[in-house]
Amino acid sequence: MSRPITPLALTVLRMLCDGPMHPYEMQQRIRDHAYDHAVKITHGSLYHSVERLASCGLIEPLETSREGRRPERTVYAVTTAGRDAAQFRLAELLSRPTEEFPLFGTGLAFINLLPESEVARHLRSRAVALEAALAGHQxxxxxxxxxxxERYKLIDQEWLIARLRCELDFVRGLGDDLESGRLTWKDNETRAICHPRPRPRPQLNDDKGAS
Known part of the structure; x- marks a missing residue:
């Protein structure tokens, strides 16, 4: 594939590594294994991903059948190239941090657009929502x-719970700093608008610095 395998495509390949199945069966397995908690999946996007994988030779149709008036169902199997591609993509996801842009980070970047008291109030609401989500997932x-x-089947949930705990601690701490006055931007609003935020300085390579 010219583009990296998407999370949904990797989900399809992973399921087919367990054995051939048709897209409807994939949908059921996605629900049964809660894959939709880790990957954004819709009915249409699943079928589109299956078609794209087949066109790239990463999966192949085995047979097509029809039961009564139901639409035809095509059973797919993963190819050797598909299995190799899935393993390579999984190794990438596990070994290489990828720059992501969560919406909460966008809000924090422009935080001084609102008064401190209002931000603190919104953060308290977020903390309540995080507490509920954390309790539910735990x-x-x-x-x-x-x-x-088996634990290995729940590791993505462990990671989600860890992220929720970390975010909850951060949100609570930030709210405390705003309410106590340890963090404020009242006196810096004009300067913040006129001057851009400083960019982080790149870290020097240790090998270059030693030369």
Whole structure:
């Protein structure tokens, strides 16, 4: 594929590595395994991804069948090239940090557009939502472990829970700093508007510095 394999395409390849199946069965497995908690998936996007993988030779149709008046269902299998591509892409995702642009970061970048008290109030609301999400995911995770689900199948949930905890701590701390006055921008509003934010200085390579 000329472009990197998308998370949804990787999901399709991963499922087909377990055995051939048709897209409708993929949808059911996605729900059963909660893949839609880790990857954004819609009905249309799943079928589009399947078609694109097939056109690239990463999966191949095995048979097409029809039951009654239902639409035809094509069973697909992963090819050797598809399995290799999935393993390569997974290695990339695990080993290389990728620059992402979460919406919360956008809000923090322009935080001084609102008064400190209003920002603190919004952060308190966010903290409540994070607490609820954290409790829900932790309960679901613990329940699955008690049911005997292997830990390796829940590692993405562990990561989600860790991220929620980290964000909750950050949001609470930032709210405390705003409410106590330790953080303010009242006296710097004009300067902040007229002058751009300083860019982080790049880190020097240790090898170059030693030469």
């Amino acid at each position: 309960t679901a995770h613990d329940s699955l472990l008690k049911q005997g689900i």
